[in-house]
Amino acid sequence: MRKISLLAVVLTLSLFLFACGKQSETGGSSSSEGDTIVVGIASDWKTMDPARAYEVYANLYFYATYENLYMVEGSEFTPKPALATEHTIDDSGLVYTFTLDEGRKFSSGNDVTADDVVFSINRTMNIKDNASALTEGIEKVEAEDDKHVVITLKEKDSSFLSKITSNAFAIVDSEVVKEEGGTDAEDASTTDEATASLDSASAGSGPYVLKKWTENTEMVLEENPHYNGTVHASQIIIKEMPDPNTQIQALENGEIDVALSVGPDQVDSIKSSDNAEVVSAPTSTMSFLLMNNSDEIGKEMSDPLVQQAVRYALDYEGFQHLAGEGALLPLSFVQDGFVGSKSRAENYQDIEKAKDLMKEAGYEDGFTVPLTTATFDSEGLSWTTIAEKVKEDLAEINIDVEIETGEIGVVIEDYRSGNNPFLVMHWSPDYFDINNQLAFVPDNIVGTRANWESTGHDELISLAEQVQEETDELKRAEMSGEMQELMAENSPYGFLIQHPKTFAISAELEGVTYNDLFKLPLNELKLSN
Numbered sequence: 001m002r003k004i005s006l007l008a009v010v011l012t013l014s015l016f017l018f019a020c021g022k023q024s025e026t027g028g029s030s031s032s033e034g035d036t037i038v039v040g041i042a043s044d045w046k047t048m049d050p051a052r053a054y055e056v057y058a059n060l061y062f063y064a065t066y067e068n069l070y071m072v073e074g075s076e077f078t079p080k081p082a083l084a085t086e087h088t089i090d091d092s093g094l095v096y097t098f099t100l101d102e103g104r105k106f107s108s109g110n111d112v113t114a115d116d117v118v119f120s121i122n123r124t125m126n127i128k129d130n131a132s133a134l135t136e137g138i139e140k141v142e143a144e145d146d147k148h149v150v151i152t153l154k155e156k157d158s159s160f161l162s163k164i165t166s167n168a169f170a171i172v173d174s175e176v177v178k179e180e181g182g183t184d185a186e187d188a189s190t191t192d193e194a195t196a197s198l199d200s201a202s203a204g205s206g207p208y209v210l211k212k213w214t215e216n217t218e219m220v221l222e223e224n225p226h227y228n229g230t231v232h233a234s235q236i237i238i239k240e241m242p243d244p245n246t247q248i249q250a251l252e253n254g255e256i257d258v259a260l261s262v263g264p265d266q267v268d269s270i271k272s273s274d275n276a277e278v279v280s281a282p283t284s285t286m287s288f289l290l291m292n293n294s295d296e297i298g299k300e301m302s303d304p305l306v307q308q309a310v311r312y313a314l315d316y317e318g319f320q321h322l323a324g325e326g327a328l329l330p331l332s333f334v335q336d337g338f339v340g341s342k343s344r345a346e347n348y349q350d351i352e353k354a355k356d357l358m359k360e361a362g363y364e365d366g367f368t369v370p371l372t373t374a375t376f377d378s379e380g381l382s383w384t385t386i387a388e389k390v391k392e393d394l395a396e397i398n399i400d401v402e403i404e405t406g407e408i409g410v411v412i413e414d415y416r417s418g419n420n421p422f423l424v425m426h427w428s429p430d431y432f433d434i435n436n437q438l439a440f441v442p443d444n445i446v447g448t449r450a451n452w453e454s455t456g457h458d459e460l461i462s463l464a465e466q467v468q469e470e471t472d473e474l475k476r477a478e479m480s481g482e483m484q485e486l487m488a489e490n491s492p493y494g495f496l497i498q499h500p501k502t503f504a505i506s507a508e509l510e511g512v513t514y515n516d517l518f519k520l521p522l523n524e525l526k527l528s529n
Contacts, residue, residue: 035233035235036233037522038239039236039239039260040258041060041239041240041247042242042261044056048199049198050062050066050124050131050167050168051120052127052130054430059166059517060520061219062206062518065210067083067170068083068164068165069083069087069117070161072432072518077337077432083205084101085099086099093469094154096153097150098117099147100146104205104228106226107203112205113146114143117141120169122141123188123192126183126184126185126187127189128188131166132168134168134169135168135169139153156468156469159433159468162431162435163433166517172198173203180203206227207224208223208227208236209221209223218238219237220235220237221235227523230524232511233522242261244265244266247504248273252273257509258509262380262504264322264323265380267324267325274507275506277507282328283379284429286496287497289425290415290420291307292492294418297420297451301369303361305360306361307492308489309358310394310397312348314496317329317346320497323381326501327499330344331484333440333491334484338434338480339433341484342485351396351397366398369421371424372404372406372422373387374424379502387401387405418449418450418451438468441461442460450492457490459482460486463482467480467483501516508527508528509525511524512525
């Protein structure tokens with residue numbers, strides 16, 4: 001059973017929310033006052049085209065301006081009907097039929113039809129940009145009629161509904177996008193010309209429309225009069241503020257209502273303020289150590305006994321303290337919130353056991369190893385700080401860690417090439433299902449980067465293949481638990497921490513929940529009177 005409630009802590013800032021505002025002439029719910037909410041952020045946005053965006057903060061924007069067949073709500077990751085009212089799956093498990101909701105309109109006033117859905121998904125598939133990775137399992141998309149869409153998969157995929165909640169499956173107004181040079185043809189990767197237009201004006205059915213976006217500077221969203229739902233603030237302004245301290249100062253001065261990019265180091269100063277409150281919730285982002293399984297590259301670190309010794313030598317509670325309030329300790333590769341997740345036992349650290357393992361491996365006197373880390377941070381925690389803590393812990397078992405730092409782009413490239421003997425890295429899922437985490441098994445994406453081959457891991461590989469297709473959540477949870485136990489004892493990884501998200505809000509802001517996919521539900525935010 002999913003432990004969704006532990007993955008995102010909901011902060012309720014009032015006993016109840018005021019009833020939604022007056023109905024607009026088009027039938028949607030309009031804000032009763034012309035409130036503007038301002039958000040400070042350090043985003044990673046590169047494009048506002050849903051077929052191309054693949055950044056961490058992408059769905060903060062796309063959940064505000066577009067809708068999908070299924071989406072997630074509140075703090076949960078369970079897919080729920082959005083533009084669709086329901087779906088069915090045939091006996092083969094490959095054919096999904098979605099029924100569209102009646103009366104839904106794009107911001108242009110055009111009706112949302114099955115043809116729009118087919119165009120949107122085919123466009124993402126054929127543009128073949130980063131977002132298309134989530135569509136690779138699709139064989140074809142067809143409109144059965146105006147209100148029914150049929151999606152046929154290449155093979156069974158128990159995570160398919162989770163995948164379609166992300167921006168790769170945002171439904172665009174095909175008429176508008178085609179007018180701007182958009183296409184869903186097979187050669188869309190070279191012929192589609194709609195991205196520039198979508199970067200300046202949205203073409204969706206979500207609660208807001210994009211009025212202006214200046215990269216690395218500011219975004220302005222205004223209420224969509226055709227939206228079939230609740231909108232509390234008529235305008236949202238998002239200001240780029242890379243420095244957390246600048247965000248906090250702006251919040252305390254009343255210049256912004258949300259400081260979304262705050263780290264654990266700023267928490268105390270926020271708590272001392274009368275004008276701001278702290279929100280802390282776990283994310284699905286994990287920091288982990290990669291120990292290269294190649295004898296040539298990893299040398300001593302490729303020894304399974306050394307890898308296990310490293311895991312027992314680490315002070316996990318110390319990492320939890322560094323990451324701040326709300327940090328969690330996953331047992332291995334499955335984060336809290338995903339099916340069957342297991343937490344690391346208290347007092348897992350066992351220095352004597354680690355020393356015995358080092359002796360058994362023939363390294364009782366230790367060795368020296370370079371540890372690569374990027375000059376980067378995860379949710380406010382510096383990777384260099386993580387590396388320094390690893391160095392301190394492993395000195396207890398005579399491993400002399402020499403920290404080597406590099407720019408994030410260079411380190412990522414080396415990581416993807418499998419060239420580092422010992423590495424600090426982080427992982428944030430592309431979609432919120434355990435199937436995403438199977439990247440860590442041997443011969444899969446991360447497994448390959450660790451030069452971890454499947455030979456000798458038949459049980460783990462078999463479980464991974466089964467969980468990928470299994471739809472029964474109880475069976476998936478059982479298989480998930482077995483995989484985590486296997487990987488905790490024998491793998492080239494040391495999973496350190498599941499990071500919390502810490503941010504600050506005005507004491508006058510209501511309707512604040514946090515979801516790691518879309519961050520904040522912008523249409524639910526409201527300033528109290």
